[in-house]
Amino acid sequence: MGGVSTADRAERVPKQDRSRATRQRLLEAAVACLAEHGWAGSTVSVVAERAGVSRGAAQHHFPTREDLFTAAVEYVAEERSVALRALFPEGAAAGDRHAVVAALVDLYTGPLFRAALHLWVAASDEDQLRGRVTELEARVGRETHRIAVDLLGADETRPGVRETVQGLLDMARGLGLANLLTDDTARRERVVQQWAGLLDEALD
Amino acid sequence: MGGVSTADRAERVPKQDRSRATRQRLLEAAVACLAEHGWAGSTVSVVAERAGVSRGAAQHHFPTREDLFTAAVEYVAEERSVALRALFPEGAAAGDRHAVVAALVDLYTGPLFRAALHLWVAASDEDQLRGRVTELEARVGRETHRIAVDLLGADETRPGVRETVQGLLDMARGLGLANLLTDDTARRERVVQQWAGLLDEALD
Numbered sequence: 148m149g150g151v152s153t154a155d156r157a158e159r160v161p162k163q164d165r166s167r168a169t170r171q172r173l174l175e176a177a178v179a180c181l182a183e184h185g186w187a188g189s190t191v192s193v194v195a196e197r198a199g200v201s202r203g204a205a206q207h208h209f210p211t212r213e214d215l216f217t218a219a220v221e222y223v224a225e226e227r228s229v230a231l232r233a234l235f236p237e238g239a240a241a242g243d244r245h246a247v248v249a250a251l252v253d254l255y256t257g258p259l260f261r262a263a264l265h266l267w268v269a270a271s272d273e274d275q276l277r278g279r280v281t282e283l284e285a286r287v288g289r290e291t292h293r294i295a296v297d298l299l300g301a302d303e304t305r306p307g308v309r310e311t312v313q314g315l316l317d318m319a320r321g322l323g324l325a326n327l328l329t330d331d332t333a334r335r336e337r338v339v340q341q342w343a344g345l346l347d348e349a350l351d
Numbered sequence: 352m353g354g355v356s357t358a359d360r361a362e363r364v365p366k367q368d369r370s371r372a373t374r375q376r377l378l379e380a381a382v383a384c385l386a387e388h389g390w391a392g393s394t395v396s397v398v399a400e401r402a403g404v405s406r407g408a409a410q411h412h413f414p415t416r417e418d419l420f421t422a423a424v425e426y427v428a429e430e431r432s433v434a435l436r437a438l439f440p441e442g443a444a445a446g447d448r449h450a451v452v453a454a455l456v457d458l459y460t461g462p463l464f465r466a467a468l469h470l471w472v473a474a475s476d477e478d479q480l481r482g483r484v485t486e487l488e489a490r491v492g493r494e495t496h497r498i499a500v501d502l503l504g505a506d507e508t509r510p511g512v513r514e515t516v517q518g519l520l521d522m523a524r525g526l527g528l529a530n531l532l533t534d535d536t537a538r539r540e541r542v543v544q545q546w547a548g549l550l551d552e553a554l555d
Contacts, residue, residue: 185476187391261475264528268472271465271531272389281532310545314522317542321525324468327475328485338521341514345553 170208172198177219181262186269191215217279220266223259224287228294235298244350245343247298248315252339254291255323264327291316301350311349318342374412376402381423385466390473395419421483424470427463428491432498439502448554449547451502452519456543458495459527468531495520505554515553522546
């Protein structure tokens with residue numbers, strides 16, 4: 148107890164804020180780097196430079212390359228989950244399932260999905276990455292499933308509803324893959340339109 | 352014309368057969384190599400050694416690395432298409448859509464999908480590969496769509512049917528991705544079961 152003056156405490160808080168801001172810049176730079184240059188081109192040094200942080204500071208926050216990139220994909224996935232829930236503050240949106248399906252599919256067509264895809268593919272070849280990424284994927288997948296169930300107003304106590312929602316998220320992932328090399332927006336919108344209708348019937 | 356004796360001709364035919372067999376061994380080795388070691392670990396030399404072919408012979412068949420690996424993915428995709436059609440020789444199988452959906456999904460869970468995924472991800476970072484792979488993906492995608500429509504007995508003149516089938520293939524691709532790091536068979540079978548039912552209602 149004691150020994151910490153008010154002045155000391157006031158000084159420590161901004162330091163923690165600075166540290167948090169540095170960490171956040173590193174995480175965002177790591178996802179952007181992974182999305183643009185793939186796993187082979189993504190090192191702690193490259194990310195530190197992009198974030199405007201010294202290599203030592205980066206290594207203080209993330210001792211290994213695996214730490215940095217798995218934390219980055221998780222951080223951005225959480226940010227996106229929060230943003231997705233904020234889009235539909237009313238919760239269950241059974242009245243506008245088309246908008247919910249479109250928003251869920253959007254999770255898989257941006258830089259986060261590209262980054263995650265690079266990480267998955269690298270993890271399929273590298274043993275030390277595989278366990279970490281498998282765990283991360285399971286956590287992020289569970290959270291995305293929970294959000295989908297809530298926003299679609301799906302009743303998972305009814306048989307088949309859980310698998311209907313899972314299949315929708317698998318479809319969203321496949322649509323993300325189809326968007327990797329070319330702009331697949333026009334086709335994707337038609338598929339989303341059609342399956343949002345089929346889903347509406349299946350969930351009611 | 353003349354000048355080509357019967358004996359010459361007889362000698363030439365087995366030579367062509369040998370050449371075709373060598374080419375085939377190279378293509379199969381290339382897909383296996385890509386699936387196991389990814390793009391970075393897949394060179395013409397590695398594949399030639401795996402196929403038991405000299406590097407010179409490999410380069411005679413495939414002048415560049417891009418030639419070899421795009422030809423390999425296309426060749427194996429064609430083999431799988433032929434095998435898929437042979438599974439349902441009666442054509443339209445509206446009576447057993449579950450089996451057709453399961454067989455379509457199987458296209459995306461084996462070594463071919465892993466190989467293609469490595470190629471796609473590499474192509475998203477490498478300009479000289481991107482054009483080739485985009486073209487290849489479009490060709491293979493069109494053929495898979497045609498097979499799906501035939502085997503499901505889907506009537507594409509009805510509005511929405513085309514997009515229903517496309518969404519199914521997107522889901523199959525997403526299921527392939529979900530199977531990359533862990534064995535997702537049990538969950539996948541439940542999703543296939545459920546979506547085959549949704550499809551049945553949508554197509555009839």
